[in-house]
Amino acid sequence: DVKVTQSSRYLVKRTGEKVFLECVQDMDHENMFWYRQDPGLGLRLIYFSYDVKMKEKGDIPEGYSVSREKKERFSLILESASTNQTSMYLCASSFLTASSYEQYFGPGTRLTVT
Amino acid sequence: AQSVTQLGSHVSVSEGALVLLRCNYSSSVPPYLFWYVQYPNQGLQLLLKYTSAATLVKGINDFEAEFKKSETSFHLTKPSAHMSDAAEYFCAVSGGGGFKTIFGAGTRLFVKA
Numbered sequence: 743d744v745k746v747t748q749s750s751r752y753l754v755k756r757t758g759e760k761v762f763l764e765c766v767q768d769m770d771h772e773n774m775f776w777y778r779q780d781p782g783l784g785l786r787l788i789y790f791s792y793d794v795k796m797k798e799k800g801d802i803p804e805g806y807s808v809s810r811e812k813k814e815r816f817s818l819i820l821e822s823a824s825t826n827q828t829s830m831y832l833c834a835s836s837f838l839t840a841s842s843y844e845q846y847f848g849p850g851t852r853l854t855v856t
Numbered sequence: 857a858q859s860v861t862q863l864g865s866h867v868s869v870s871e872g873a874l875v876l877l878r879c880n881y882s883s884s885v886p887p888y889l890f891w892y893v894q895y896p897n898q899g900l901q902l903l904l905k906y907t908s909a910a911t912l913v914k915g916i917n918d919f920e921a922e923f924k925k926s927e928t929s930f931h932l933t934k935p936s937a938h939m940s941d942a943a944e945y946f947c948a949v950s951g952g953g954g955f956k957t958i959f960g961a962g963t964r965l966f967v968k969a
Contacts, residue, residue, distance in 0.1 A: 746899070777959075782865065784946060784961040785900075800956070832899055844890055845957060847899030 745769070746848035748833050754854045761820040763851050765833030772837060774816035775845065776800075776808060779830040791816055823855045858883045858949050862960035870968045875919075875934040877963050879947030882928065889930040890948040890957070891921055900946060906930060917941070942967045 749764035767774065773792050777785040777800075787800030789808040797808050805827060809817045816835075820827055830852050834845040863878035881887055888907050892900040904915025911923045921932045930947060944964045950957040 751897075782961055785959040787956060790956070834900075844902045844905055845900075847892075847901065849897070849899045 746833055746835055746846050748831075748848040748851050750851050751849060752852050752854075754856065755820075755823050756856055757824060759820075759823050759855075761823050761853065761855075763818040763820075763831055763833075763853070765816045765818070765835075765848055766814055767816075767833075767835040767846070768814065769835060769846065770813070771835035771846070772813070773835060773845075774810065775834040775836075776806075776816065776818045777832045777834065778802070779832055779850070785832065788818065823853075825855050827853065828855045829853060858887065858951065858958045860947050860949050860958050860960035862945075862947050862963050864963055865961065866964050866966065868966040868968060869937045871939055872936050875932070875937045875941065875965065877932040877945050877947075877965065879921075879930045879932065879960060880928055881930060881947070881949045883949055883951055885951045887949045887951045889921075889923060890950075891915065891919070891930075891932050892946045892948060892959075894944045894946065894962075896943070903932070903945070937965075937967045939967050939969065941965060 746767045775790040776788040791797045791810040807819045832850045833848040836845045837843045859882045861880045890905045891903040894900045904913045906913050906923045914920045919934045944962045946962050947960040948957050
């Protein structure tokens with residue numbers, strides 16, 4: 743059974759803290775994605791990666807960075823957390839070869855910044 | 857550029873009634889279209905996808921969707937709603953050789969007993 747796991751389901755951090763969200767997939771997928779999900783806005787792409795050490799900005803990269811040192815792991819970093827980064831964060835992965843391939847999602851991390 | 861519009865942020869149906877969730881897309885290239893479902897406190901999972909084969913696509917749990925190019929639509933239907941169908945549903949589009957998938961804002965389905 744395919745699996746994408748995220749390090750935490752719920753996280754509470756203080757303003758200004760550095761926050762790491764980890765995602766691991768076991769499907770040997772080339773592509774990995776980080777989204778944030780907010781009510782009424784659907785999923786918005788923060789960053790994606792199509793290979794180890796490669797990354798591309800999505801639609802809302804400001805305030806975030808990412809790291810992909812191994813194929814199966816993709817980390818999202820909030821350098822200095824702010825209250826407007828309170829959200830649900832979803833990680834996903836997919837095969838590289840065609841955009842017809844669906845994405846597989848992790849369960850999400852609900853981050854609250856106080 | 858690609859975009860997705862889901863009509864209705866909330867839809868309420870009675871158990872046993874027809875489910876119809878509407879999705880219109882915009883794409884300058886032949887699109888790939890997806891419906892995903894998100895149950896409470898879970899990630900998204902694929903219901904079905906259109907990849908230019910049959911225009912009527914069948915998915916899990918008796919859901920199906922029809923690709924209508926002339927209407928740029930990909931509406932999701934199910935003949936008879938079940939309480940377990942209560943969830944949020946997302947329509948998505950990709951294509952053109954890029955990696956990005958564009959998601960709609962989502963439609964929350966309520967099923968009344």
